[in-house]
Amino acid sequence: MIELQNVTKRYPGNREALSHLNLTIEQGEMAFLTGPSGAGKSTLLKLIAAIEKPTRGQIFINRKNITRIPNRKIPALRRHMGVVFQDHHLLHDRNVFDNVSLPLQIAGFAQVDINRRVRAALDKVDLLDKESMMPITLSGGEQQRVGIARAVVHKPAILLADEPTGNLDPELSAEIMQLFSDFNQVGVTVLIASHDLDLIMRLQKRIIRLRDGQCIDSQSIQSAQEYEVIN
Amino acid sequence: MAKTRHQQPLKRPNLKTRFRAYVRDHLRVLLFSLGKLYRTPFASIMTLLMIAVALALPTCLYVLLNNLQNVTNQWDDAGQITLFLDSGTSEKQIKSVKQQIANNENVEQVVYVPADIALNDFKQRSGFGDLLEGLPDNPLPPTIVVTPVNSAKKGNTLYELRNSLQKLAHVDQVQLDMQWLQRLQAISKIIQRTIFAIGVMLALSVLLVVGNSIRLDIENRRDEIEVTKLIGATDRFIRRPFLYGGLWFGLLGGVLALLLVFIVLLGIRQPTQELVSLYNSNFKLMLPSFKQSLSLILASILLGLLGSWLAVNRRISKIQPS
């Protein structure tokens, strides 16, 4: 599903943010990216979403080589993905419903399907009663959930999230991780960058650890003890 | 282990659905971009006024010039030649001159206006009656007004006729009405060109005003554009509300410009009426026709679209999420 072959990324005037990275994430898999600040987690997600292009190496999504994807083909690639950010990036001139429906509008769905899908996505994040509110009037956690609803409303095959629980309290963070886990349950490939080791270990999924742009460890961890043994 | 229930991937809508969604999206964006103007009323009104003034000025000038040309066209078929005779010419001599002129095949009509009649006429028409009353002598010469046949009213024949009349005895001065008419036409051509040049410059300024306003809007929405791109929007999808913004600027600015033109022209209509009534003319100041009004608004819409297109072009594709 997602495959990186010997990928190096160097930003202009910087050292390598990622160097000679090899990584495969299978279809339907859920994995966490972790590692110290500056390890290259965000960079990796940006390469997958074609926000940045690799300096060297090859990237495949669904066996399609997107390494040198031309700009005009990027929209179609991104419609197969859902992206969640730390700062939820909602549009503040329209209400929750219109924010969430944006990916469906872009793809040209019929209004009935849009209504149905948006309500389903809002129901999933438990915000059905807030559909006509403006984002600015929602709490941080609610805004984050609107962002997640927008990322999944078009049933993407891949869900990418960069620090989705970055500034939420532990309880809310756990809820949101559970949401991602639910999406994974129905077959979505999920890749989440997160610092929150306690939280991600509880979910017992694959953890990919980056340091200085290299993958220092990548395996499925069944329990906290096991994690400690590895370290 | 529990069997996972895989979600059905959302099928891409078929062509018909996508087309209907496309039309729906255009309509929605049309209203959305109007709402955007409404939500920033001050900036919008400033921009619209700038557009309106820039378009109303050349339009007013153009309509006034049109009116002027209408007047000169009315005079066009006059083409008369006025002969001023020497002051002391006797009745008998005048009769002989008249006869000579009437014999010319190019002359349709000869009218003799005695000096005292010319003076009376002038007193009545000019409003200087009292002033002229005090004069001991009649300052006006006896006059003969010659109307050429229609075929002789144009070009060289008219000049030849004038020259032959000039050579007659007792004729002091010959005045061809055509001369100042032609000068007037030449002047109106210059004015026309000038208005055209002013129009082009002001149209350019409309492009800049709209372009600048849309460019600012794009800068303010940079984040929004990045997010929308991240969700998979094409450049065309993102461009749409900005182009419609330009369309609204053009349409509303054009309507406002037309309003200004009518206000200005109606404002000067009354005074011109008073002016021309002094000249016994049936001239009436023409307002822009329906076709002209429509052209103004269409031109304004085109300028708005072009201005926003110039601002949007390439700028949207340069904004990429980071």
Ligand SMILES: Nc1ncnc2c1ncn2[C@@H]1O[C@H](COP(=O)(O)OP(=O)(O)OP(=O)(O)O)[C@@H](O)[C@H]1O
């Ligand atoms: N746009 C950029 N231009 C230049 N250098 C960059 C850019 N983005 C990231 N970097 C550099 O690349 C390296 C990796 O950055 P990245 O954002 O991927 O780290 P991260 O693992 O996401 O860190 P954090 O946990 O703090 O978010 C860092 O050294 C950073 O300074």
Ligand SMILES: [Mg+2]
């Ligand atoms: Mg980061």
